[in-house]
Every structure is written in structure tokens, then in C-alpha cells.
Amino acid sequence: HFYEKLEKRSFWVNFIVDVLTNPSDHKPENFVVERFKGGLSIGGWSYRLVAIDNDEALTTSSHRCLVKTQSTLFLFPDSFLDAQISHQLVNQMKKSFENGFVTKWLEELKEKNQRYTEMTRRMQ
Numbered sequence: 001h002f003y004e005k006l007e008k009r010s011f012w013v014n015f016i017v018d019v020l021t022n023p024s025d026h027k028p029e030n031f032v033v034e035r036f037k038g039g040l041s042i043g044g045w046s047y048r049l050v051a052i053d054n055d056e057a058l059t060t061s062s063h064r065c066l067v068k069t070q071s072t073l074f075l076f077p078d079s080f081l082d083a084q085i086s087h088q089l090v091n092q093m094k095k096s097f098e099n100g101f102v103t104k105w106l107e108e109l110k111e112k113n114q115r116y117t118e119m120t121r122r123m124q
Contacts, residue, residue: 004080006033010048011073012085016093017051018071026051026071 018026030053035045096102 005047007046007048009086009089010050011076011080012089014049014051015071015073018073024070025053026073028072029053031072 014031030051032050032052033047034050035047037044037046
């Protein structure tokens with residue numbers, strides 16, 4: 001299976017981003033597998049997962065109790081999902097929260113959403 005050759009870190013980064021951004025169209029063709037030199041695989045080549053289409057993120061549903069998330073990553077087998085997230089990635093995520101990155105990002109998203117709402121209101 002192709003997923004057995006993937007670098008776990010790239011999978012988990014994309015998985016966490018999908019959990020945070022709630023994509024509605026992360027189908028297989030919205031990812032590429034990039035080959036790079038190094039890593040842990042035999043022969044010196046490793047493979048990482050790269051998201052290439054994130055235009056339908058932060059989606060909402062018209063139903064109050066329904067989450068409209070579609071991500072191919074959520075369909076990976078349990079054997080792959082059981083792999084632990086590296087301590088380095090966990091520490092990176094903690095730093096992102098501690099230095100206010102996530103809060104700033106959410107504030108910017110809220111501001112952009114307000115501008116888009118105002119713009120669409122004027123266009124009507």
C-alpha cells in the first residue's frame with residue numbers, strides 16, 4: 001500500500017490541518033505525494049503528502065448538528081492512524097498556540113469573512 005511508504009510527519013501535519021480547517025473537498029486528487037532524498041526509508045528516498053487544493057476549507061453545514069467535513073485522510077486504515085505523532089510535531093504545535101499564531105490566524109479569518117460578507121451584501 002502506498003500509505004506505508006509515507007513519512008508519518010507529513011500525514012499528521014495534513015491530518016491536523018484538516019481537523020482545524022474542516023475541508024469539504026479533500027479528495028485524493030487534492031494531494032500529491034512528493035519524493036525526497038533522506039528520511040527513514042530504504043534506499044534513501046522518502047515520500048511526503050502535500051495538500052495542493054485547500055479552497056473549500058472552514059466550511060459549515062446548514063444543519064446545526066452536522067459537520068460537513070470530507071477528507072481522504074480520515075479514511076486511512078487504523079493501522080496507519082495508530083502511529084504516534086512525533087514529540088517534535090507536538091512541541092511545534094504547542095509553540096504555535098503559545099506564540100499566538102492560531103489566535104492571530106483566527107482573527108484574520110474573522111476579519112476577512114466580515115469583508116467578504118460586506119462585499120457580497122453590496123453586490124446584491
